[in-house]
Structures are given as structure tokens and as C-alpha cells.
Amino acid sequence: MKIMRLGNAGEEQPAVLVPAADGTDRYFSLLPLTTDVDGSFLAAGGLDRVREALAAGELPVLENAGDLRIGAPLARPGSVVGIGMNYAAHAAESGSAPPEIPVVFLKPANTVTGPCDPAPIPPHSLKYDWEVELGIVIGKEASYLGSEEEARECIAGYVTANDLSEREYQIPGAAGQWTKGKSLPGSTPLGPWLVPAGDVDAGNLALGSWVNGDVRQDSSTGGLIFSPATLVHHCSQYMRLEPGDVIITGTPEGVALSGRFPYLQPGDVVEVEVEGLGRQRQELYRAGA
Structure with missing residues (x-):
């Protein structure tokens, strides 16, 4: 499970990359869980929630994710x-x-x-x-x-x-x-x-x-x-x-x-x-x- 933020600078959306058994990459949107990958998301057990949502099939596929700019994987840190x-x-x-x-x-x-x-x-x-x-x-x-x-x-x-x-x-x-x-x-x-x-x-x-x-x-x-x-x-x-x-x-x-x-x-x-x-x-x- 690989957490990412994709999109233009300042407009990134949260996503998760899951390598498939056939060697292809599958991207899912995390917008049903959070608007961003930040301290609040992490502190609230966000990574566990992503695992649970993936296992339940609750996350939508993020189309054309491979064409988007890759941002830093978490929003600007405090330190x-x-x-x-x-x-x-x-x-x-x-x-x-x-x-x-x-x-x-x-x-x-x-x-x-x-x-x-x-x-x-x-x-x-x-x-x-x-x-x-x-x-x-x-x-x-x-x-x-x-x-x-x-x-x-x-x-x-x-x-x-x-x-x-x-x-x-x-x-x-x-x-x-x-x-x-x-x-x-x-x-x-x-x-x-x-x-x-x-x-x-x-x-x-x-x-x-x-x-x-x-x-x-x-x-x-x-x-x-x-x-x-x-x-x-x-x-x-x-x-x-x-x-x-x-x-x-x-x-x-x-x-x-x-x-x-x-x-x-x-x-x-x-x-x-x-x-x-x-x-x-x-x-x-x-x-x-």
C-alpha cells in the first residue's frame, strides 16, 4: 500500500497505489476518506482506514492517475x-x-x-x-x-x-x-x-x-x-x-x-x-x- 498525492501543485488529491498480482499498478481515490494526507488524517488512524476501505472495495478507481503530476505524499509538514x-x-x-x-x-x-x-x-x-x-x-x-x-x-x-x-x-x-x-x-x-x-x-x-x-x-x-x-x-x-x-x-x-x-x-x-x-x-x- 503506497499513499500518494496527485495533481498540480496546490491542487493535489489523495490516492493509494496498489500493485496488482499481474504487475500492473492500480490507483484508487482517497477522497471518500479524506481531502488530504496530513497530520490530522494520520493521527486519526487514516492508514488503517485506507486498508479497511481497500479490503471492502469501497474506494473508487482513479482514472488516468498515471498522467498526473506526483506531489509530495503528505501535505506540508509542520516541521x-x-x-x-x-x-x-x-x-x-x-x-x-x-x-x-x-x-x-x-x-x-x-x-x-x-x-x-x-x-x-x-x-x-x-x-x-x-x-x-x-x-x-x-x-x-x-x-x-x-x-x-x-x-x-x-x-x-x-x-x-x-x-x-x-x-x-x-x-x-x-x-x-x-x-x-x-x-x-x-x-x-x-x-x-x-x-x-x-x-x-x-x-x-x-x-x-x-x-x-x-x-x-x-x-x-x-x-x-x-x-x-x-x-x-x-x-x-x-x-x-x-x-x-x-x-x-x-x-x-x-x-x-x-x-x-x-x-x-x-x-x-x-x-x-x-x-x-x-x-x-x-x-x-x-x-x-
């Missing part, structure tokens, strides 16, 4: 929480030791965009970078959680994410700040779909990235230093996580920051994928050009 250097090899290529506690930063929710939308490079950017990441979608409020088991119960599902990052803004000099390098418009593509947590082995998913068809990252969430439950529990000690919020869990080695690959240029095509959660494709262009 997007980023985790830095959560793979040892990526920490090393960044010039840092693996962290002993999670490195946490925030991204504006207005950076979220669809998984295949064109991606703007900032007008004066020279070091725009890609980061394939596993995204956690929060399903119920998490605040001062007492255990990782409680944290697991707060995870509604998972998504593919690309944490596009401007390294010159993020790192060097007195003015370099993670917020500046991680907050640019269109810098958090999510999707193509949200998969319920019970359908995902989040600790053992292949993930990769490609630039113009060439492999850049080829890794597994088995390399995460801090697991999804650990991250939800940890973040809940410092902020209130609400239904519909997203935590992006960090990227493995293989980004341009490593010095092994060139940074992104207008016309480049970036693809990122997390096993079972779908592939994204962004064509880069220069904003303001």
Missing part, C-alpha cells in the same frame, strides 16, 4: 527535522568523526516539493549537492517519550527524501550555517509515496543516488548510526513532534562534498531512491535565470 552525519563514512568524507549523539537541524516546511519537480539551484550557488535519505513520517504526537518502543509507535511510515544542500552557505567561514545551506526553495523533495511503517524494514533498505545516470551513492540504511526509533525518541526530548512532521535521517557517503564528484550544474539530472519507497528524478535549473 522538517534534519539529521546530520548519521552514517560513519559520510561523517568521514565531511571531515568529522562519527557523532556520539544525533546532530539535529531544522528545515523550513516550505522547502518540501514533489519528487519529480524541477529543482532550482540558487542564483549564485557554486556548491549545490545531493543527499539521498530515508524520511520518517510522524503519526502521533511525540514529546518527552520514555522509550524507543514508544517512539516506534509514533512512526506512521517512511518516504524517500533528497536533502539538497548548498555547501558554501552551510559550512565555510564565520557566516557558514547549516540553516542557510539547508533552507533553499525546493530543497526537500519527498516521495513518490508514503509506505506505512508496518510494511517497511527501515533498518535494511538499499538507498542510492545517480547524477546524469552515473552512480553516486550506493548504500543501505543498515549503516545508520542512529535508528529511526532512536531519532524519534531523541528529538522528542528537545521538541514536540506532531503528526505529519518529517525527520530526514541523514545521507551515506558519495556526495559532492567528498571531493570525488563535481557539484550540481543547471541541466544535471539527479535521481535518488530508497528501496520500496520509490525513486525521485529532479532536473536542475538556475533560479532567476
